[in-house]
Amino acid sequence: MDFNHPDLQKIDNLIKQSKRILIIPHKSPDGDTIGASLAMYQVLRGMDKDVDVICTDPAPEEFTFLPNIEFLQVGEPTLDYDAYFILDAGAIYLTGFHESHPKLFDKSLEVVNIDHHQSNDYYGKYNIVEKETASATIVIYKMFMELGYPIDRYTATCLLTGIYTDTGSFMHSNTSSEVFRVASRLMAKGANFRSISKEIFNTTKISTMRLWGRVMRKINKTPEGIAMSVVKQKDFDDTGADYSEMTGVVDYINSVPGAQYSVILTEKGGKVKGSLRTLKEEVDVAKIASDFGGGGHTKAAGFTIPGKLQKEVRWKVVE
Ligand SMILES: [Mn+2]
Structure with a gap:
């Protein structure tokens, strides 16, 4: 050794x-x-x-x-x-x-x-x-x-x-x-x-299951192949879960077929925390996280920025 x-x-x-x-x-x-x-x-x-x-x-x-x-x-x-x-x-x-x-x-x-x-x-x-x-x-x-x-x-x-x-x-x-x-x-x-x-690993509180349920209900896959979900302060308030109960859910989001990487954005006390995971050999999520002042490992990383989450509705013209 x-x-x-x-x-x-x-x-x-x-x-x-x-x-x-x-x-x-x-x-x-x-x-x-x-x-x-x-x-x-x-x-x-x-x-x-x-x-x-x-x-x-x-x-x-x-x-x-x-x-x-x-x-x-x-x-x-x-x-x-x-x-x-x-x-x-x-x-x-x-x-x-x-x-x-x-x-x-x-x-x-x-x-x-x-x-x-x-x-x-x-x-x-x-x-x-x-x-x-x-x-x-x-x-x-x-x-x-x-x-x-x-x-x-x-x-x-x-x-x-x-x-x-x-x-x-x-x-x-x-x-x-x-x-x-x-x-x-x-x-x-x-x-x-x-x-x-x-x-x-084999013990999951009801509050955690309810929180994860909300995360999963809000999954989206962007055209770029980013599997994404968000958690708002209200989700914690409604389910009674705390932030530590987020551990592991990003790995689930990451299991969407064909995802380049996954992101969960979490609102927490006036800040937004991003957790990133990837299963792709060629994707380095530590690099992506560092663009937002964060860091971590190549396959698992995160960042925290001030602010809160706001839903943006995008329209596009199709033929
Ligand atoms: Mn460690």
């Missing part, structure tokens, strides 16, 4: 010398950032560190089964820790703390950035960024292995959760041989695969 990162030894030293460590998942946390954070929590606790995990938003309900989930706090960080780990955040704004705590990103603090997004610009004082790796939890798995840190069954469950969610249960194009190899090793270490598949 290749894991050559110039900062690796420094990170090992930093961990060993630190007493108080803060872990920061990205905002609107998903299975990968949560799995990465809770796995890191477990390993650092095992090394007798005082560890906090602080996120701008709570974990979605389906992750309640994860070990250590009770230690994920919603709030604001303080800047008196010995070390900071920012996990799975492809850009500083995704932490939600770039405006309130710019010091985290001026390289004056002991900040470690561990990530796998194309958009990552190495904002940490120390960085382990693997842009071709399927999940942040795989990067962390490889780091633990390389440094000889122990992976118990709780850590393994958290790490496998990130692989599971970021590969769309082993269905997205990032599902490499490495994904299966690491997943298999985590299973061997006791990862609770049954809970992951049951709690995350």
Whole structure:
């Protein structure tokens, strides 16, 4: 296994010398950032560190089964820790703390950035960024292995959760041989695969089903082959669903035959969020998202712009 990162030894030293460590998942946390954070929590606790995990938003309900989930706090960080780990955040704004705590990103603090997004610009004082790796939890798995840190069954469950969610249960194009190899090793270490598949993939709340129903009812395919749908604030209000329940629906929209790529535009608090997916080899949705100031992976990306959605009716003259 290749894991050559110039900062690796420094990170090992930093961990060993630190007493108080803060872990920061990205905002609107998903299975990968949560799995990465809770796995890191477990390993650092095992090394007798005082560890906090602080996120701008709570974990979605389906992750309640994860070990250590009770230690994920919603709030604001303080800047008196010995070390900071920012996990799975492809850009500083995704932490939600770039405006309130710019010091985290001026390289004056002991900040470690561990990530796998194309958009990552190495904002940490120390960085382990693997842009071709399927999940942040795989990067962390490889780091633990390389440094000889122990992976118990709780850590393994958290790490496998990130692989599971970021590969769309082993269905997205990032599902490499490495994904299966690491997943298999985590299973061997006791990862609770049954809970992951049951709690995350085979449990759907009624509010989620109603929200997805609305998304699907509004699907359109443009003449350019873009499969598109929209979600307005009213859809959340009427169904009682929250934004995190959008996770996964864009993949459904993407399964329209012949689609070049899919987009869902979501209204959320005065902003419009775009989620893009493609199954086409030649389409790079990260590039499209970057035209709107966003980013992500070549097959899955997103952006956020201020504004709201307005329906535009187009007329055209036909013979
Ligand atoms: Mn990720």
